[in-house]
Amino acid sequence: MTAPVFRFAPSPNGHLHLGHALSALLNVRASVALSGQFLLRIEDIDQTRCTPVLEADMIEDLDWLGVPIDGPVIRQSECFPHYRAALERLQDLGLVYPAYLTRAEIKRFVSDYEAGGQIWPRDPDGAPRYPGDAAVLSPDDLKERSSSDAAFALRLDMTRALALVGSDLTWNEYGSEGPDLFAAPYAQTANADAWGDVILARKDTPASYHLAVVVDDARQGVTDVLRGKDLFEATSVHRVLQQLLGLPQPRYRHHRLILAEDGRKLSKCNQDTSLRALRSAGLGHSGLRRLLGL
Ligand code: GLU
Numbered sequence: 001m002t003a004p005v006f007r008f009a010p011s012p013n014g015h016l017h018l019g020h021a022l023s024a025l026l027n028v029r030a031s032v033a034l035s036g037q038f039l040l041r042i043e044d045i046d047q048t049r050c051t052p053v054l055e056a057d058m059i060e061d062l063d064w065l066g067v068p069i070d071g072p073v074i075r076q077s078e079c080f081p082h083y084r085a086a087l088e089r090l091q092d093l094g095l096v097y098p099a100y101l102t103r104a105e106i107k108r109f110v111s112d113y114e115a116g117g118q119i120w121p122r123d124p125d126g127a128p129r130y131p132g133d134a135a136v137l138s139p140d141d142l143k144e145r146s147s148s149d150a151a152f153a154l155r156l157d158m159t160r161a162l163a164l165v166g167s168d169l170t171w172n173e174y175g176s177e178g179p180d181l182f183a184a185p186y187a188q189t190a191n192a193d194a195w196g197d198v199i200l201a202r203k204d205t206p207a208s209y210h211l212a213v214v215v216d217d218a219r220q221g222v223t224d225v226l227r228g229k230d231l232f233e234a235t236s237v238h239r240v241l242q243q244l245l246g247l248p249q250p251r252y253r254h255h256r257l258i259l260a261e262d263g264r265k266l267s268k269c270n271q272d273t274s275l276r277a278l279r280s281a282g283l284g285h286s287g288l289r290r291l292l293g294l
Helices: 018-033 052-065 080-092 103-115 139-147 158-165 178-182 209-219 234-245 275-280 285-292
Strands: 005-008 037-042 096-099 153-156 170-174 186-189 199-202 224-228 251-255
Touching: 005 018, 005 224, 018 037, 018 052, 018 224, 018 251, 018 275, 018 285, 037 052, 052 275, 080 096, 080 199, 080 209, 080 234, 158 234, 170 234, 199 209, 209 234
Parallel strands: 005 037, 170 251, 224 251
Antiparallel strands: 096 153, 153 199, 170 186
């Protein structure tokens, strides 16, 4: 077996919080326990929300955490040609279409639909599944938008994609910490259909999270994706993209989440649990490990 390659892939669109610290430390621990490597990837595709200042703060937080990074650091904003190439491959397979509905239009469509007493399907993240432009726009509207400078997203035609790769995809899910790291995996069935036609790129951005993450994991030779359980469902989409693009499938390990006091997922908007705030309130390494249950 080649040496495992782990990675931590934060987005500098806010300050790192306790959940990121858990993710980074579990990746480091696993890479040490399994004699592997630990890489850092900066997921800064969203150039409006990710800023150099936030990135510098993030690096400082990681220094404080003391995570030893192997190999060069990849920044997604510098990898656009690779995403474009992958997107073109999917386009050549006839699996990508431009979608013009704005978020507000989708929201309005869903609330009108649900006013009739029926529930519109949501994806695993709780967002309405894409209804298709034709459900909202007249043929003339659609023609007008496609011939103008209107914004659009490029979406994956999931039905056609699944027809190509088959609907029986699985992935191997392994343990993420302690003795579970060494336990046998279980085969998890992918359910990409639940996501509907996910976004792969936008008019001005050649990749979405889903596309960039599978391209980069393959380019960086990542063998072990260890990340929070909040991304467990997204793995179904990643498996479909890996199959379509002929990319290797890593081992997956989804770790427990650190929840806020109200039981909700931590978010970068909640400053109380940011590492910076906790550090300036006097938190040290042993206190952090206690908070993280490590
Ligand atoms: N960039 C993602 C985040 O900050 C993590 C992506 C991943 O680990 O696949 O939540």
